[in-house]
Amino acid sequence: MSQEAMVHVSAERATEVCARFAPGESAKGLLGEDQTPRQFLDVLIENGEFHDAVRFLAYALPKREAVWWACLCARTASGANPPAPILAALHAAEVWASDPSEENRRAAMPVAEAVGFATPAGCAAVSAFWSGGSLGPPNVPVIPPDETLTAHGVSGSVILSAVMVEPEKAPEKFRVFLSQGIGVAEGVRPVPPPRSLPLPPTTDPTASRQPTPRPRLDWE
Numbered sequence: 001m002s003q004e005a006m007v008h009v010s011a012e013r014a015t016e017v018c019a020r021f022a023p024g025e026s027a028k029g030l031l032g033e034d035q036t037p038r039q040f041l042d043v044l045i046e047n048g049e050f051h052d053a054v055r056f057l058a059y060a061l062p063k064r065e066a067v068w069w070a071c072l073c074a075r076t077a078s079g080a081n082p083p084a085p086i087l088a089a090l091h092a093a094e095v096w097a098s099d100p101s102e103e104n105r106r107a108a109m110p111v112a113e114a115v116g117f118a119t120p121a122g123c124a125a126v127s128a129f130w131s132g133g134s135l136g137p138p139n140v141p142v143i144p145p146d147e148t149l150t151a152h153g154v155s156g157s158v159i160l161s162a163v164m165v166e167p168e169k170a171p172e173k174f175r176v177f178l179s180q181g182i183g184v185a186e187g188v189r190p191v192p193p194p195r196s197l198p199l200p201p202t203t204d205p206t207a208s209r210q211p212t213p214r215p216r217l218d219w220e
Helices: 014-018 025-030 037-046 050-060 063-078 084-098 102-115 120-129 149-163 167-186
Strands: none
Touching: 014 037, 014 050, 025 037, 025 050, 037 050, 037 167, 050 063, 050 149, 050 167, 063 084, 063 120, 063 149, 063 167, 084 102, 084 120, 102 120, 120 149, 149 167
């Protein structure tokens, strides 16, 4: 693989990123104190540690770039003509990545719930919702999300994208999706600029609703 700088990864050492989540034992055995994030990511991919490679990159990227990566993978996994609920979740996640406003963040949660968290699109959309703000409705005290929730949801979206259909081809798909994620990290697959795209009809995202604790994602 090329060794272009991952301009969107601020960590200087792979150990900094690994402190944000719990790598598997095999991945830990490949981790060196002086490895850069790119060096460790390449080692994970070369050794077939795809789940940990996905998680590592999801936790290394800023939230906006991480969600955009999830969108790229989920679009591929969802096919050319996805059902309307999946399309709505994909659209909401992409709109937030393009324009990470509070309105767009809140709009992502209803469509994520509608399609469910067993789908790449649902995980991508909920990752956008988990990016900041509050887990509760606007009219209650702020319930801030944990800082790692977006990376957690992005990991689920990318992993589901690789394994949900034709799991026997998962290694090949993991390599493609990780290549896309590296492209996002390098800035060669940038998040698109803000654009005015109407969201598909959904329930009112600003309506009063109960706080939304982190659901258990189906890939866990």
